[in-house]
Amino acid sequence: MVRFIGVAAGLVFVVALLIGALMPREEVVPDPVKAIHLYPRDPGFAHDGPLGLGVFGTFDRAQLQRGYQVYKEVCAACHSMQRVAFRNLADIGFSEAEVKALAKAAEVPSIDPATGEAATRPALPSDKFPKPYPNEVAARAANNNALPPDLSLIVKARPDGQSYLYSLLTGYDRPVPKGHEVPEGLHFNPYFHSVNIAMAKPLNDGQVEYADGTNASVDQMSKDVTAFLRWAAEPELESRRQAGVATMIFLGILTLLAFLTYRRVWAGIPH
Template sequence: MRLLFLSLFLFTLMLPAHAAERIELPEHTWTFSGPLGKFDQNQLQRGFQVYREVCATCHSLSLIAFRNLGDLGYNEDEIKAIAASYEIKDGPNDMGEMFTRPGRPSDHFPDPFPNRKAAEAANNGAYPPDLSLMTKARHGGADYVKALLMGYTEAPAGFDLADGQYYNRFMPGHRIAMAAPLLDGAVDYKDGSPKTLDQYTSDVSAFLTWAAEPYMIQRKETGLRVMLYIGLMTLIFYLNYRLVKRRVKGA
């Protein structure tokens, strides 16, 4: 018993320490938040443009195939053209050699580096993680990715950074080996949306949320339908119960 109290006591001591470690994230209102939320296809297309023109230089998106881009509102011809703009490594051919060919809709996004070592060598020894499941892998999801991309500031006085490290308010430990990848005006949007860091980071975070959970909206809709069904059945059962009770009493 005493041991139980002691462990409970120690546990309560741990709680605030853990809470203090977690960095508060600014909360953003996403179109896909809440039970009735939906992805905004225009935003996903802009986010894809940011990924393609900026992040894809270093980060793979290996779980996504070009044909999945249909969810973003691209038609078949557009998807074929997007796929064909990528070089895909294939093979071996009859001579036993690997070769490259233009991408097809069924191909997945290619890795920017031939292997992990090459990726690390190009990034000061740090590995740029695959972004397919990033919003699910980090606490805060899209809020975290947006905050991280906007979180570059001067390091406080006395804060040591090694070569190739940058200060970021939202990275755990505040040291990150990725230089700020986006600046105002870095990506040329064609739909009149603001070409600002704020807009880019929202769009690419929305895109990565879709990439990590393409069926989020269907899941929410199914959930809502199930809740409505359960509500309706409860009402029917209740009315039935009242009816039976009244009849039994009346008898």
């Protein structure tokens, strides 16, 4: 009886496999988003080095300072950078006095020592960049229930991060394809994964005034703030590359010496 039940179960399994293999499959409905989604464009950055290989590239300090200005005047209204402190700005070329002045112009949460109540105080160089919202609930309430991501590591958190950010910031003026409907409260951007994004176009020509006279076009501001965010995500990029190049040179010399030593040791020994 047990054997009969086992054989019957096996036959049922085989019949089910045959039916599944022979029955016509339903036609796959193409994803309309994939047809209009665009892959990021790489504008080329100084820190990517020659040919974009990223070996000898270094950050353009002037560009990083312009990028910080774009973040401070535009992006900081919605996006935090909780892993970056004001003192870190010295690494992009700001003097100690400038860092103190930039920090002092910002307000950070504090406690009133006299009353014990919540208060604010001018930031110190050791303070992190202040958050635009006190908590996630407030952030969502101010952004149509969308949560603006923290930008400290955004370049590392997105595939092809810096190209993606640059493309996203410059992709708002693309025309909406025929037949595609943008839901109310969203905005069309073909570089966003779903092509409909909650963030409105953040940059417009001339929105900031650069102290060095650089033309503040949307393309230029997008490059500058993207470079700044790349630095924020990898502030040790240059030193790591320098260490890598030095290591490769050392290994090359060591290999050459080892080969010459081998030739000398075995020179008088017949093969």
